[in-house]
Amino acid sequence: MSLMERLERQKRTTAGEQADAAPGRGSGAAVVTDEYADLKKQIHTEVIELVNRESGNRKDDDPGRNDYIRSVIESMINLRGGTIPRSERGKLISELYDEIVGLGPLEPLLADPESSEIMVNGYDRVYVESRGRIRKTNVTFRDEAHVMNVINRIVSSVGRRVDESSPMVDARLADGSRVNAIIPPCSLTGPTITIRKFFSTPLTVGDLIRFGSVSPQMVAFLEACVKGRLNMVVSGGTGSGKTTLLNVLSSYIPEDERIVTIEDAAELQLRQEHVITLESKPANVEGAGAVTIRDLVRNALRMRPDRIVVGEVRSGEALDMLQAMNTGHEGSLTTAHANSPRDLMSRLETMVLMAGFDMPVKAIREQISSALDIVVQQSRLRDGTRKITSICEVVGMEGDTITLQDLFVYQPSGFGPNGSTGGFVPTGVRPGFLEKLADNGVIVREEWFHR
Numbered sequence: 001m002s003l004m005e006r007l008e009r010q011k012r013t014t015a016g017e018q019a020d021a022a023p024g025r026g027s028g029a030a031v032v033t034d035e036y037a038d039l040k041k042q043i044h045t046e047v048i049e050l051v052n053r054e055s056g057n058r059k060d061d062d063p064g065r066n067d068y069i070r071s072v073i074e075s076m077i078n079l080r081g082g083t084i085p086r087s088e089r090g091k092l093i094s095e096l097y098d099e100i101v102g103l104g105p106l107e108p109l110l111a112d113p114e115s116s117e118i119m120v121n122g123y124d125r126v127y128v129e130s131r132g133r134i135r136k137t138n139v140t141f142r143d144e145a146h147v148m149n150v151i152n153r154i155v156s157s158v159g160r161r162v163d164e165s166s167p168m169v170d171a172r173l174a175d176g177s178r179v180n181a182i183i184p185p186c187s188l189t190g191p192t193i194t195i196r197k198f199f200s201t202p203l204t205v206g207d208l209i210r211f212g213s214v215s216p217q218m219v220a221f222l223e224a225c226v227k228g229r230l231n232m233v234v235s236g237g238t239g240s241g242k243t244t245l246l247n248v249l250s251s252y253i254p255e256d257e258r259i260v261t262i263e264d265a266a267e268l269q270l271r272q273e274h275v276i277t278l279e280s281k282p283a284n285v286e287g288a289g290a291v292t293i294r295d296l297v298r299n300a301l302r303m304r305p306d307r308i309v310v311g312e313v314r315s316g317e318a319l320d321m322l323q324a325m326n327t328g329h330e331g332s333l334t335t336a337h338a339n340s341p342r343d344l345m346s347r348l349e350t351m352v353l354m355a356g357f358d359m360p361v362k363a364i365r366e367q368i369s370s371a372l373d374i375v376v377q378q379s380r381l382r383d384g385t386r387k388i389t390s391i392c393e394v395v396g397m398e399g400d401t402i403t404l405q406d407l408f409v410y411q412p413s414g415f416g417p418n419g420s421t422g423g424f425v426p427t428g429v430r431p432g433f434l435e436k437l438a439d440n441g442v443i444v445r446e447e448w449f450h451r
Helices: 003-024 029-053 065-080 086-101 104-111 144-156 205-210 216-227 242-250 293-300 317-326 341-353 361-371 434-439
Strands: 115-121 126-130 133-136 168-172 178-182 192-196 232-236 259-263 275-279 307-310 333-337 374-380 386-398 401-416 419-426
Touching (some): 065 086, 086 104, 104 126, 104 144, 104 192, 144 168, 205 216, 205 242, 216 419, 232 341, 242 333, 259 293, 275 293, 293 307, 307 317, 317 341, 317 361, 333 341, 341 361, 341 374, 341 401, 361 401
Parallel strands (some): 232 374, 259 275, 259 307, 307 333
Antiparallel strands (some): 115 126, 126 133, 168 178, 178 192, 374 386, 401 419
16 A cells, blocks of 8 residues: 555544544644644654655655655645644645755745845854845744754765864855855854855846946956956955856856866856866865865866866965966956955965965065956945945056056945945056957957046
8 A cells, every 4th residue: 555545544534533522622822833843843754754765766856756745745734734724734834845855944045036145043043134134034943953954964965074073064055055054062152054045047247237336337348358368356355246246257258268167165157168167175084085276276277278267265276376377377267355456465475375385475476466467356335235346457566566556446425325325437547458458359448447
């Protein structure tokens, strides 16, 4: 006898028992609430056991698997619903389905197009960022074990692990959303999850212009820089939109070029056909087998790339990236954390020293000035909006100092009811690499630089 037939027979038997017991049954809200929680826990356990038993017959990618699980949940709830009102049963089915197939309480937040980031600060405090503002939600988990179950489901799907010996992990969801999790003993507030949502339709340059993040004039100039094979770094603070901008800039790379992308967790959504995506790998249980960004950058140089796109440089890989830019891999793109283009120069010096070589500071600065052409500074303003606050040319060395000059800047004019106000203006400076762009067949309009 199949499971569904057994459930149907049990349903008829239970229905008769419930009819006999109906007159003496309490109808208080507390009874319903308790039965709701108990029933949810019981059915969850039984469906998991059933799915595990039938794992040999149904694979995870079986298109009918999820429909089958939902039908089993519905049958069990109809069978044992008891005092659960019919109006609540649909909600219970959805919650159980999300628990078994998805990420439980986080599923509605992941489906919300308004939320861009989800933050779980322990089992009873969940926040979201929406339109640049952070707010607390009414979403909660049962307990810390419930949060750990969700974390393990996320990290195991990408071949990673998290435990007391390795309490921090970076991972990604099936849709590409970036996930960071940290658990006790490092997290004193309990298991913590941070999800940077990945939108199925990536933001385009038109979206950035519509949001007021950049001007059409600046976009045209940046497109010319990418097509003209200039080496560029997008700098900014956490959550300022560096990866989004890097993705937009990468879209300008011609289709006939071979692109190698290198990231900790694959986020870039390049639409070109000839793209190789590389991802770093953490150490295994024995502490061996780690593959770092630096390892991948060095390996990428042997893969005959036309362009190397590094999601972010944060340590010794900066030296390898600069070496690649200086040895024929022009047009490379990357991001780095920095509060300003000048701060970026200092950070790059520090990151190069982290590679473990005892190099004179002047030699490092000469490497940086000869490798980089453009620094694009991305900032998140106090109202939550993200803007390109400057596009800066790396001119060269003047004595022992790297010389920078602004080509475009954002000039704030105040703070109104709709947020910060201001405008993007060119500084009137004509960049020194225009001849290089012309040699690469890229047309540059002089009016871009007129104030």
